Amino acid sequence: LLPPRFLEIEAVSKDNNLPDSVSRRAILLIAKSAFAASPHLEMQRLADRLSALRPGAIVRFAFTEQGTPSLREALSDLLDEDVDNVVIMPLVLPMEPSFHIWLTKSLKRWKSTDERSWPALSIARDIASSALMVPLLGELLETSAELDVPPGQKLFTEGSLVPAQKRRVLVCEGGACNSAGADTIWTHLRNQQERRKLRVTGDGTMTAKSTCLGPCNLAPVLQVFPEGTYYGGVTEEAVDRIITEHLLGDEVVEDFAYHPTGRKQRLRTPSKQY
Numbered sequence: 550l551l552p553p554r555f556l557e558i559e560a561v562s563k564d565n566n567l568p569d570s571v572s573r574r575a576i577l578l579i580a581k582s583a584f585a586a587s588p589h590l591e592m593q594r595l596a597d598r599l600s601a602l603r604p605g606a607i608v609r610f611a612f613t614e615q616g617t618p619s620l621r622e623a624l625s626d627l628l629d630e631d632v633d634n635v636v637i638m639p640l641v642l643p644m645e646p647s648f649h650i651w652l653t654k655s656l657k658r659w660k661s662t663d664e665r666s667w668p669a670l671s672i673a674r675d676i677a678s679s680a681l682m683v684p685l686l687g688e689l690l691e692t693s694a695e696l697d698v699p700p701g702q703k704l705f706t707e708g709s710l711v712p713a714q715k716r717r718v719l720v721c722e723g724g725a726c727n728s729a730g731a732d733t734i735w736t737h738l739r740n741q742q743e744r745r746k747l748r749v750t751g752d753g754t755m756t757a758k759s760t761c762l763g764p765c766n767l768a769p770v771l772q773v774f775p776e777g778t779y780y781g782g783v784t785e786e787a788v789d790r791i792i793t794e795h796l797l798g799d800e801v802v803e804d805f806a807y808h809p810t811g812r813k814q815r816l817r818t819p820s821k822q823y
């Protein structure tokens with residue numbers, strides 16, 4: 550077995566070596582997305598099993614793209630519970646380097662904007678690096694079952710509803726926007742879309758990720774249709790305002806809006822938070 554290693558966000562306190570109950574350790578399992586109830590239950594089952602393995606530790610789960618609680622919400626709850634350290638365990642396969650960069654930047658940004666007392670944070674390394682990965686693959690191979698598809702079976706074509714929603718928000722996931730924290734914006738927007746029932750409220754809003762929308766130096770960028778309004782330097786707080794004022798109130802949020810002028814534009818309030 551490889552020794553347990555953690556990528557430290559900051560020096561983990563010496564308490565890390567103490568039993569979980571003494572050092573008040575929390576373990577946060579994170580996955581990217583869950584749309585239905587069953588993946589949430591699966592995460593809960595994993596958390597329960599880890600709890601049994603590490604009695605005394607607080608074990609929770611969270612999602613980084615879509616699903617509740619989001620990572621930020623789960624961390625916020627732990628801040629109120631007076632824990633000494635939080636170990637974040639990404640259950641993401643494969644884990645792209647950009648995911649780790651995004652995670653580290655987001656944690657630092659959230660910490661810098663939340664004045665509560667923070668525990669030491671650390672990130673467990675990725676699943677693929679585990680020495681148990683190969684035996685696991687072997688075990689999974691043994692579980693394969695033949696798919697029963699009779700030859701000559703006709704596939705029938707399912708129908709689709711054409712959405713009635715009149716609004717659409719595109720969140721840019723191009724390179725510049727990704728580096729500037731587009732995933733955080735996407736997670737927040739999707740969770741708010743669920744909470745505030747945006748699909749069926751007002752004119753109805755659909756959301757989607759897109760490739761580069763054009764004004765990369767204004768990253769992170771999103772665009773609201775049908776007007777086609779560009780928003781730049783978007784933060785979670787900006788998303789909240791865009792929802793309330795633009796999607797539901799039909800008023801462009803000029804603080805974050807950039808209109809076509811035929812000239813290059815710079816961010817009015819350059820954001821260093823990512």
Ligand code: FES
Nearest residue numbers: 721723726761765
């Ligand atoms: S990468 Fe987002 S606008 Fe170009």
